[in-house]
Amino acid sequence: MKKNILYFLALSIFVTSCTFENATPLPVGCNATIYYGTDILPILNANCVSCHSAGGTGPGDYTLYSDIKAADTKIKDRIFDKNSPMPPAGSTALTSDQLSKLNCWIGQGAPNN
Numbered sequence: 216m217k218k219n220i221l222y223f224l225a226l227s228i229f230v231t232s233c234t235f236e237n238a239t240p241l242p243v244g245c246n247a248t249i250y251y252g253t254d255i256l257p258i259l260n261a262n263c264v265s266c267h268s269a270g271g272t273g274p275g276d277y278t279l280y281s282d283i284k285a286a287d288t289k290i291k292d293r294i295f296d297k298n299s300p301m302p303p304a305g306s307t308a309l310t311s312d313q314l315s316k317l318n319c320w321i322g323q324g325a326p327n328n
Contacts, residue, residue, distance in 0.1 A: 294317060
């Protein structure tokens with residue numbers, strides 16, 4: 216009997232210690248992991264760091280992951296804002312593939328992976 220009580224107590228502690236977090240759903244079409252080093256960094260280097268770097272005209276230094284991570288939501292808002300898009304008019308527009316990768320990466324929490 217004592218063994219059954221201890222078993223039940225241990226099982227109760229185990230079950231009640233589990234927690235569930237509501238995961239934020241990924242944007243539609245995000246089926247693969249997007250990697251910062253191989254997928255995102257080349258996009259930023261080609262389209263953003265000419266202005267968003269030390270001494271550049273844009274805010275933040277996008278050669279530093281810490282600055283990108285701190286501004287990930289703002290970056291997403293500016294990239295997809297039709298009234299004030301980034302990159303600005305006169306610059307090469309981002310391709311649909313680049314936009315999708317950025318959207319998915321930010322949706323995945325903008326990891327430094």
